[in-house]
Structure formats: structure tokens, C-alpha cells
Amino acid sequence: MNYLKRTWCDIDLNCLKYNIEQIKSIAKKELFAVVKANAYGHGDEFVSKTLHDCGIKYFAVSNYNEARNLRSFGITGEILILGHTPCEYVNDMIKYDISQTVYDIDYAKSLNSHIKEGKLKVHIKIDTGMCRIGFLQNEVHDAYNEIKQLYTMDKFDIQGIFTHFSCADSYNEQDEEFTKRQINRFDKVLKDLEDNNIKIPIVHTQNSAGIINYDCSGKYTHARAGVAMYGLKPSDDINPDIKLKPILSIKTTVAMVKEIDENSEVCYGRTFKANEKMKVATLTIGYADGYCRAFSNRADVLINGKRCRVLGRVCMDQTVVDVTGLDVNIGDTAVVVGKSLDEEITMDELALLDNTINYELVCGISCRVPRVYYLDDNIIGVVDDSIKY
DSSP, rough: OOOOOOOEEEEEHHHHHHHHHHHHHHSSSEEEEOOHHHTTTOOHHHHHHHHHHHOEEEEEEEEEEHHHHHHHTTTSEEEOOSSSSOOGGHHHHHHEEEEEEEOHHHHHHHOOOOOOOSSSEEEEHHHHSSSSSEESSSSSTHHHHHHHHHHHHHHHEEEEEOOOOOTTTOOOOHHHHHHHHHHHHHHHHHHHHTTTTTOOOOOEEEHHHHHHHHHTTSOOOOOEOGGGTOOOOOOOSSSSTTOOOOOOEEEEEEEEEEOOTOEETTTTOOOOEOSOOOOEESOOGGGGGGGOOGGGGTEEEEEEEEEEEEOOOOOOEEEEETTSSSSOOOOOOOEEEEETTTEOOOHHHHHHHTSSOOOHHHHSTTTTTOOEEEETTEEEEEEOOTOOO
């Protein structure tokens, strides 16, 4: 399959399958596959289809458009929208069998009033300490008092209830204590519901970090696998017993190789000055592809298994690297993230340079970067959203 070999991502779907098996082995429950934000930048179509083929029946997305995309790809499992959907879309959600998160009484009333026919599947979101969205549950507020009002809304089919951990990816003693407090608060809601003869079929609390770091195997019915599916760690504070494989690598092409003289100043702002003659290569990647300016003069790429330092500022479409002493030619491939011979550059390594997290970097890969999908070492598909013709 043809694609523009300028800058591209290789995505190994066998690694995705492997990661799912690892996560299932410790979660010991049904998984919601979180494929929001274009499957964390990995491409929702082929990722979702692969997960579907692996037996995943539940998917979670951020918004209505993402949910509709999954339906257009042929995904037949349950699709849960985790965030807000404008009420005018409620009848479309019913039409396409999409579940909506309900997190506020006024929002719930508005949704209910917009329904013309049928029932909307909903999951109830509990705020146990994230302070984002959800019915508030803590030592002062009881979420049950509002949840019971949802059962007076006859156009809702209440399918699930969940909360979200804010710091399950940390071994800090205070963070661990807070996560346990969140669990206790959520369990209090479940107890209040049970005491009033209300049983909700689907119950989920754990995100990737929660699955890995907290044993809830005897509790709840489902868990939400997000970043771990893609082979990325939620943080450094993760149980080392689970072994994940990154499914994505980023590659780019050498456009030019040349010698520069001593005292030559490289790229915008002249932030790098050569202290001797050097051999440099210009790569076809820049911040418009998602390769951050924070990597200027700091990051490495791999060419033929050797680390090559970025020189000067990362430009919009191009980046210069030091290839002094190496046999490098126009058309060679440079590995920006991934393995080359015995060397590897990880998304975590780059995230440290940008003072951010791997989540942000993968989500920031531009739509002009083709995603190339491999299964059993064969290309099975290419998605290139930059093509308009």
C-alpha cells in the first residue's frame, strides 16, 4: 500500500492484541476500551476494529462524533460517551444505540425532555474527588439524593455507574490514601442504592493505572483500559509485573545531508553554533507533525541504530540533526520514536524533555502524519487524513 514516506507512524496491531491480553489477565473483568481522541492518536478505525475482533464488546469515547465514527466502522458493541453531548443530539444517540454519561440533574432533565421516542441508555458519573463532572459524593454530600431523581425520568435506561480515579498512577502515600478514599466513597453510593433496591448492571471505576495498581478483581463488573492498551505507562509509579509493548513508532526521512563549517549557526534564532566542521542531516518532520519545539537542541533520533542529536530549533516542517561520522544518505529512514537495531527512543523519553506526559504527545501527532497498520508483519491498511483529493 502506498503512502507518503515523509513522516509516518507504524502501528503494530499484534502488540495491541498482546497488551489487551496482559490487561485482561490482571483486571479479571470485562473491559471498556477507551478509544477517544482518535484512539489516543493511534487511529480509531483500525484500533477499534482490532479490539472488536479480539472480543471487546464495550468502547468509551469523548463525544458524539467519535461514537458515530465507531458505528460507521462497523463497531456493534456498546459505545459510551464519557463527556458532554448537546441535548439536541439525544435522539440520534438513541437511533445509533449510543450510551450517554449523565452527571448533573439539570443536564439529565434537559436530555430527558428532548427525547421524542425510545429510551436513552445512560451511565451515571459519580464525582468521588476528581472535581470535574459527576454527582458529588464525599463525607458531606450524598450522591444518592440526586441519583434517585433519575429514576423518575421515564425516558432513561440506566445501564451503568462509574467514577474516575485522579491519582491511581502514584505510589505516594497520600495519593494512595486518596484513591482508597475514592473507592470507599463510590462503594457508599453503591450501598445506598442497594439498600433502596436499586441495582445497576454495569459498574466501573478503574482506569489503566487503577487496573495495574489496585486489585479490584472481586469488585465491580467492568474496567476502562486506556493508555495501557497502547503500550504506554500511565506514569513511572506502575506495578512492574505487567509488561506492555508500545504499538506505535514514528519515522521520518532524510531530505538532505551536508557539511557545515565551524561557527555555522543552525535554524531559527541561531540557537546552535558549530564549534567545528560537522555533518548534518535535514529530516522531514517538524512541530506541525507533532514533533515539539521543546525538543530543540535536546532530543535524539535514531539513524541506522545510532543516536543523532537535534541541532537548533525544530521548525514547522523540518528538523536538523547531527550525523557527523555516520554513513547517512538522502532517503534514509530516521526513527523518532521506536527501535533501531539495539537503540530505542520511547515516548516517555520525549515527554520528559517537554515536561509533559506520553498521553499528550501521542494525542498531538498531526492528522497529516499517515498511520500505517501492521498485522503479522504485513501492512493491512493506511489512514492518511491529509489527503483531500
